[in-house]
Amino acid sequence: MSFFVKRLVWMVLTLWIVFTVSFFLMRAVPGGPLDSERQLDPMVEANLLRRYNLDLPVHEQYLRELGRVVRFDLGVSFRLADSTVNEVIRQGFPVSAALGVFALLFALGLGLATGIVSAVWRQTPLDYGAMVLATVGIALPNFVLAMAGILLFAFYWPLLPAAGWGSLRHLVLPAMCLGAPYAAYIARLTRTGMLEVLSQDYIRTAYAKGLSPTTVIFRHALKGSLLPVVSFLGPAIAGILAGSLVIEQIFAIPGIGLHFIQAATQRDYTLAMGLVLLYTALLYSMNFLVDVTYALLDPRVKLE
Amino acid sequence: MPPRADHNELLRYAALLEQARQIKGVSLGRDAWRRLRRNGVAMASLGFLVILALLALLTPLLPLQPPRHVDTARQHTRPQLAPFWQPTPLIDETGDAVRNGFGRLDPVSSGLLALRLRLFGDWSIGSLAGTDSLGRDVLSRVFWGARISLLVGIVATLVSLVIGVSYGAVSGYFGGRMDNAMMRLVDILYSIPFIFVVIFLITVLSTPAIRDELENTWGIDRLTVFFFVMGAIYWLTMARVVRGQVLSLKNEQFVEAARTVGAGPMRIVFIHLVPNLLSIVIVYLTLTIPRVMLFEAFLSFLGLGVEAPDVSWGSLAAVGLESMTPVTTHWWLIFFPSLALGMTLLALNLLGDGLRDALDPKLKNR
Numbered sequence: 132m133s134f135f136v137k138r139l140v141w142m143v144l145t146l147w148i149v150f151t152v153s154f155f156l157m158r159a160v161p162g163g164p165l166d167s168e169r170q171l172d173p174m175v176e177a178n179l180l181r182r183y184n185l186d187l188p189v190h191e192q193y194l195r196e197l198g199r200v201v202r203f204d205l206g207v208s209f210r211l212a213d214s215t216v217n218e219v220i221r222q223g224f225p226v227s228a229a230l231g232v233f234a235l236l237f238a239l240g241l242g243l244a245t246g247i248v249s250a251v252w253r254q255t256p257l258d259y260g261a262m263v264l265a266t267v268g269i270a271l272p273n274f275v276l277a278m279a280g281i282l283l284f285a286f287y288w289p290l291l292p293a294a295g296w297g298s299l300r301h302l303v304l305p306a307m308c309l310g311a312p313y314a315a316y317i318a319r320l321t322r323t324g325m326l327e328v329l330s331q332d333y334i335r336t337a338y339a340k341g342l343s344p345t346t347v348i349f350r351h352a353l354k355g356s357l358l359p360v361v362s363f364l365g366p367a368i369a370g371i372l373a374g375s376l377v378i379e380q381i382f383a384i385p386g387i388g389l390h391f392i393q394a395a396t397q398r399d400y401t402l403a404m405g406l407v408l409l410y411t412a413l414l415y416s417m418n419f420l421v422d423v424t425y426a427l428l429d430p431r432v433k434l435e
Numbered sequence: 436m437p438p439r440a441d442h443n444e445l446l447r448y449a450a451l452l453e454q455a456r457q458i459k460g461v462s463l464g465r466d467a468w469r470r471l472r473r474n475g476v477a478m479a480s481l482g483f484l485v486i487l488a489l490l491a492l493l494t495p496l497l498p499l500q501p502p503r504h505v506d507t508a509r510q511h512t513r514p515q516l517a518p519f520w521q522p523t524p525l526i527d528e529t530g531d532a533v534r535n536g537f538g539r540l541d542p543v544s545s546g547l548l549a550l551r552l553r554l555f556g557d558w559s560i561g562s563l564a565g566t567d568s569l570g571r572d573v574l575s576r577v578f579w580g581a582r583i584s585l586l587v588g589i590v591a592t593l594v595s596l597v598i599g600v601s602y603g604a605v606s607g608y609f610g611g612r613m614d615n616a617m618m619r620l621v622d623i624l625y626s627i628p629f630i631f632v633v634i635f636l637i638t639v640l641s642t643p644a645i646r647d648e649l650e651n652t653w654g655i656d657r658l659t660v661f662f663f664v665m666g667a668i669y670w671l672t673m674a675r676v677v678r679g680q681v682l683s684l685k686n687e688q689f690v691e692a693a694r695t696v697g698a699g700p701m702r703i704v705f706i707h708l709v710p711n712l713l714s715i716v717i718v719y720l721t722l723t724i725p726r727v728m729l730f731e732a733f734l735s736f737l738g739l740g741v742e743a744p745d746v747s748w749g750s751l752a753a754v755g756l757e758s759m760t761p762v763t764t765h766w767w768l769i770f771f772p773s774l775a776l777g778m779t780l781l782a783l784n785l786l787g788d789g790l791r792d793a794l795d796p797k798l799k800n801r
Contacts (some may be wrong), residue, residue, distance in 0.1 A: 148623065157639065270777060270780040272777070274752060282759075282766060383577070395635065410631045
């Protein structure tokens, strides 16, 4: 319980730091955020003036703004007329979440399977082939993978749609491209973990008492070798969140990643800041879940 | 005056000294180098990277077409070997034509360019890798892009190296409450999704007013901002690793000895401790460079990194993506920058893995 509270406090602290830094960065723009190079939509400008109390002194603005963010009100968008940051998130989040979950499942499934196969048939051509592929997968940027995927599976060999959103078929190619580097990492981690576990005494005992290789590998060895994979899940989730920026851009998927990039290129400060806060909170919660899972899997680890 | 040493004794000392000179201690570095040399893949990667770095350094000397020379008559030419060697009329030894084709160059590069004009005249390699939508030569652009991609990778990594090593070493050496506070800060920073913060930062910094001020009063262009922002992110892991090493080293006798003869804490940290961290730092360096380069490519790909007319591999690939439609795929626009980026990252990763294995006694026999 105290673990939970402690993590929550850290998360709030981090969010507060991110908020404060972003707030003052936004105010550091000369002439204030309203004074941009081109005229704003009058309605947007009126909304902004009302929303941000720009006539008040800075510390008062800051406190009021903080008060609103604490109540999960992230403000209005700078560029999208008549749309709040919360609305953008409500529309985009389910899309990005679906993409991220599928990518993670793909990475886990492919990575674990490859890693186990590699470890069990170690030092065979199968193992070498898989590990070469994994190294290539780690090194290649995901946009290269995505463009190759589109060229192959959408244009030359039209199996899947090249872009867009709507059906499950739209999800396959982006999720695979997003998950592939993490599948490669997981495969390597699983292989190393498996090799370590397979040389342990208790595995020899299991074989000695006449268990079949399948039982030994899946019932006895797998659980022990999963630990490095679970601790990698935190960075993997962070990476998938970041990768979704590029993947959503390439496949024109209307998720929050696409909105974030548009906000950044069009200098929509409020939307960008709201999404940074969202990503921070998301990453924190995911890391928390990963730590809990780790403690559940390994009885030696205590949450503290 | 001390008594004169016996002649025989002197000879004996000389012999001992000679003997000692002949024994070569096998340092960790030498041992690691020996092990690395046996690793064919890592050595091949090292060779590739050295050649790549040389080519990037000497790009102005190579007989490539001017990377910014627009020739709309030749737009989207397919890669072809046919004119392997062609005169490029644009190049003349004086005048702006050269500058237009190459952009503004630093003194060293323009020197190399002048040498190239003397060596090859106006001859250059044909468009082996095709041309882009404005008829610019892709091969040449990939080479010029290599300079920026590699520069960002190396400089940003060095920035992160300086921050990470100093921070980690100081934190580890002083220990106690200071160490605790410094490492808590690292923990907090770790949990911030930096990619998003950096994009936000770039959003603010590329506001015209701020950018003008940075460029005109401070002389900082976007590339410099880039180096520092990225260096400022990737120091965290380095700081943790260095701190761990310093913690285990700081009770060694040589540190005690240095303290006894009156060395101050900063001298001990930077003169005595940091050189002992070299091996682990090198491993992290080779693993950080590809990450930084990947991040640069990622940002440039999204249009938030290197700006036209400068090119990097990421921005070249982004141009390739724009030209990709179901009707016409100009595959060479995507393929060549991606190939260059992919091979470099692969080589760096393989070399990093090889170095880690070579320096890690635990992994020695695996």
